[in-house]
Amino acid sequence: MLKKIAQSLQKLPHKFKKAEIPVTWIRKNDYSWLSQQFIKDFVKPQKTAFSTKIENLAQDTNKLGPQPLWEGYASNNIGGSTRMPNNVRTSSTMGNIYTYLVQKRQPSIIVEFGTAFGVSGMYFLAGIELNHKGNLLTFEPNDVWRNIAEKTYYR
Incomplete structure:
Protein backbone atom coordinates (compact mmCIF):
# COMPACT_ATOMS: atom_id res chain seq x y z
CA MET A 1 0.00 0.00 0.00
CA LEU A 2 2.63 2.55 1.00
CA LYS A 3 4.74 1.67 -2.01
CA LYS A 4 1.89 2.79 -4.24
CA ILE A 5 1.60 6.08 -2.38
CA ALA A 6 5.29 6.70 -2.96
CA GLN A 7 4.90 6.00 -6.68
CA SER A 8 1.94 8.35 -6.95
CA LEU A 9 3.79 11.03 -5.01
CA GLN A 10 6.57 10.90 -7.58
CA LYS A 11 4.08 11.77 -10.32
CA LEU A 12 3.15 15.13 -8.78
CA PRO A 13 4.80 18.17 -10.40
CA HIS A 14 6.15 19.62 -7.13
CA LYS A 15 9.73 19.32 -5.91
CA PHE A 16 10.41 16.50 -3.46
CA LYS A 17 11.38 17.05 0.12
CA LYS A 18 14.42 15.05 1.15
CA ALA A 19 12.58 13.40 4.03
CA GLU A 20 11.51 9.79 3.61
CA ILE A 21 9.04 7.94 5.78
CA PRO A 22 9.66 4.19 6.08
CA VAL A 23 6.63 2.03 5.44
CA THR A 24 5.92 -1.25 7.17
CA TRP A 25 2.69 -3.08 6.44
CA ILE A 26 1.00 -4.89 9.29
CA ARG A 27 -1.79 -6.11 7.07
CA LYS A 28 -2.04 -5.47 3.35
CA ASN A 29 -4.63 -6.01 0.66
CA ASP A 30 -2.93 -5.55 -2.71
CA TYR A 31 -6.26 -4.60 -4.29
CA SER A 32 -7.11 -1.76 -1.90
CA TRP A 33 -6.87 1.84 -3.06
CA LEU A 34 -4.28 2.70 -0.42
CA SER A 35 -2.01 -0.23 -1.26
CA GLN A 36 -2.17 0.78 -4.91
CA GLN A 37 -1.00 4.29 -4.00
CA PHE A 38 1.97 3.25 -1.85
CA ILE A 39 4.17 0.72 -3.65
CA LYS A 40 7.65 1.26 -2.20
CA ASP A 41 8.95 0.60 1.30
CA PHE A 42 9.17 4.35 1.91
CA VAL A 43 7.20 7.49 1.15
CA LYS A 44 8.96 10.61 -0.07
CA PRO A 45 6.28 13.32 -0.07
CA GLN A 46 6.45 16.47 -2.15
CA LYS A 47 6.02 19.98 -0.84
CA THR A 48 2.93 21.77 -2.03
Whole structure:
Protein backbone atom coordinates (compact mmCIF):
# COMPACT_ATOMS: atom_id res chain seq x y z
CA MET A 1 0.00 0.00 0.00
CA LEU A 2 2.63 2.55 1.00
CA LYS A 3 4.74 1.67 -2.01
CA LYS A 4 1.89 2.79 -4.24
CA ILE A 5 1.60 6.08 -2.38
CA ALA A 6 5.29 6.70 -2.96
CA GLN A 7 4.90 6.00 -6.68
CA SER A 8 1.94 8.35 -6.95
CA LEU A 9 3.79 11.03 -5.01
CA GLN A 10 6.57 10.90 -7.58
CA LYS A 11 4.08 11.77 -10.32
CA LEU A 12 3.15 15.13 -8.78
CA PRO A 13 4.80 18.17 -10.40
CA HIS A 14 6.15 19.62 -7.13
CA LYS A 15 9.73 19.32 -5.91
CA PHE A 16 10.41 16.50 -3.46
CA LYS A 17 11.38 17.05 0.12
CA LYS A 18 14.42 15.05 1.15
CA ALA A 19 12.58 13.40 4.03
CA GLU A 20 11.51 9.79 3.61
CA ILE A 21 9.04 7.94 5.78
CA PRO A 22 9.66 4.19 6.08
CA VAL A 23 6.63 2.03 5.44
CA THR A 24 5.92 -1.25 7.17
CA TRP A 25 2.69 -3.08 6.44
CA ILE A 26 1.00 -4.89 9.29
CA ARG A 27 -1.79 -6.11 7.07
CA LYS A 28 -2.04 -5.47 3.35
CA ASN A 29 -4.63 -6.01 0.66
CA ASP A 30 -2.93 -5.55 -2.71
CA TYR A 31 -6.26 -4.60 -4.29
CA SER A 32 -7.11 -1.76 -1.90
CA TRP A 33 -6.87 1.84 -3.06
CA LEU A 34 -4.28 2.70 -0.42
CA SER A 35 -2.01 -0.23 -1.26
CA GLN A 36 -2.17 0.78 -4.91
CA GLN A 37 -1.00 4.29 -4.00
CA PHE A 38 1.97 3.25 -1.85
CA ILE A 39 4.17 0.72 -3.65
CA LYS A 40 7.65 1.26 -2.20
CA ASP A 41 8.95 0.60 1.30
CA PHE A 42 9.17 4.35 1.91
CA VAL A 43 7.20 7.49 1.15
CA LYS A 44 8.96 10.61 -0.07
CA PRO A 45 6.28 13.32 -0.07
CA GLN A 46 6.45 16.47 -2.15
CA LYS A 47 6.02 19.98 -0.84
CA THR A 48 2.93 21.77 -2.03
CA ALA A 49 2.42 25.40 -2.92
CA PHE A 50 0.98 25.90 0.59
CA SER A 51 3.69 24.14 2.62
CA THR A 52 5.84 27.18 3.39
CA LYS A 53 2.88 29.29 4.53
CA ILE A 54 1.58 26.45 6.71
CA GLU A 55 4.97 25.97 8.34
CA ASN A 56 5.31 29.72 8.95
CA LEU A 57 1.90 29.77 10.62
CA ALA A 58 2.87 26.72 12.70
CA GLN A 59 6.00 28.50 13.92
CA ASP A 60 3.99 31.62 14.78
CA THR A 61 1.67 29.40 16.82
CA ASN A 62 4.62 27.79 18.59
CA LYS A 63 5.84 31.25 19.63
CA LEU A 64 2.72 31.49 21.81
CA GLY A 65 4.50 29.13 24.20
CA PRO A 66 3.11 26.28 26.33
CA GLN A 67 -0.67 25.92 26.24
CA PRO A 68 -2.88 24.14 28.80
CA LEU A 69 -4.03 20.59 28.22
CA TRP A 70 -7.72 19.80 28.07
CA GLU A 71 -9.02 18.81 31.52
CA GLY A 72 -10.17 15.47 30.08
CA TYR A 73 -6.51 14.45 29.78
CA ALA A 74 -5.69 15.18 33.42
CA SER A 75 -5.93 11.56 34.62
CA ASN A 76 -3.51 10.28 31.96
CA ASN A 77 -1.14 13.22 32.03
CA ILE A 78 2.48 12.34 32.75
CA GLY A 79 4.09 15.21 30.83
CA GLY A 80 2.83 18.20 32.79
CA SER A 81 -0.27 20.32 32.40
CA THR A 82 0.82 22.17 29.24
CA ARG A 83 2.18 21.38 25.79
CA MET A 84 4.15 23.38 23.26
CA PRO A 85 2.32 23.50 19.93
CA ASN A 86 5.30 21.88 18.16
CA ASN A 87 5.05 18.89 20.51
CA VAL A 88 1.55 17.92 19.37
CA ARG A 89 1.52 18.91 15.71
CA THR A 90 1.85 16.79 12.60
CA SER A 91 5.17 17.04 10.81
CA SER A 92 5.47 18.84 7.49
CA THR A 93 6.31 15.51 5.84
CA MET A 94 3.08 13.91 7.03
CA GLY A 95 1.18 17.10 6.27
CA ASN A 96 2.31 16.94 2.66
CA ILE A 97 1.05 13.35 2.53
CA TYR A 98 -2.33 14.53 3.85
CA THR A 99 -2.48 17.17 1.11
CA TYR A 100 -1.55 14.60 -1.52
CA LEU A 101 -4.20 12.13 -0.33
CA VAL A 102 -6.87 14.85 -0.42
CA GLN A 103 -5.82 15.82 -3.94
CA LYS A 104 -5.87 12.20 -5.07
CA ARG A 105 -9.17 11.12 -3.45
CA GLN A 106 -11.01 14.46 -3.76
CA PRO A 107 -13.34 13.84 -0.81
CA SER A 108 -16.35 16.08 -0.36
CA ILE A 109 -15.91 16.01 3.44
CA ILE A 110 -12.89 15.39 5.66
CA VAL A 111 -13.53 14.82 9.37
CA GLU A 112 -10.65 15.38 11.79
CA PHE A 113 -10.81 14.48 15.47
CA GLY A 114 -8.13 16.12 17.58
CA THR A 115 -7.47 19.36 15.73
CA ALA A 116 -4.93 20.56 18.33
CA PHE A 117 -3.48 23.83 16.97
CA GLY A 118 -4.66 23.25 13.40
CA VAL A 119 -1.51 22.26 11.52
CA SER A 120 -2.85 19.00 10.08
CA GLY A 121 -6.09 20.79 9.27
CA MET A 122 -4.18 23.37 7.24
CA TYR A 123 -2.62 20.57 5.19
CA PHE A 124 -6.07 19.03 4.61
CA LEU A 125 -7.33 22.49 3.62
CA ALA A 126 -4.43 22.87 1.19
CA GLY A 127 -5.62 19.76 -0.63
CA ILE A 128 -9.19 21.05 -0.62
CA GLU A 129 -8.01 24.39 -2.02
CA LEU A 130 -5.99 22.69 -4.76
CA ASN A 131 -9.07 20.63 -5.67
CA HIS A 132 -11.35 23.71 -5.57
CA LYS A 133 -13.90 21.63 -3.67
CA GLY A 134 -14.51 19.90 -0.36
CA ASN A 135 -15.09 20.73 3.30
CA LEU A 136 -13.16 20.13 6.51
CA LEU A 137 -14.97 19.39 9.77
CA THR A 138 -12.69 19.48 12.78
CA PHE A 139 -13.19 18.72 16.47
CA GLU A 140 -10.99 19.78 19.36
CA PRO A 141 -12.28 19.51 22.96
CA ASN A 142 -9.69 21.96 24.31
CA ASP A 143 -11.20 25.46 24.08
CA VAL A 144 -7.80 27.16 24.21
CA TRP A 145 -6.28 25.02 21.46
CA ARG A 146 -9.44 25.21 19.33
CA ASN A 147 -9.48 29.03 19.50
CA ILE A 148 -5.84 29.18 18.42
CA ALA A 149 -6.51 26.79 15.52
CA GLU A 150 -9.56 28.75 14.41
CA LYS A 151 -7.64 32.03 14.34
CA THR A 152 -4.83 30.37 12.40
CA TYR A 153 -7.24 28.96 9.79
CA TYR A 154 -8.41 32.49 8.99
CA ARG A 155 -4.91 33.93 8.52
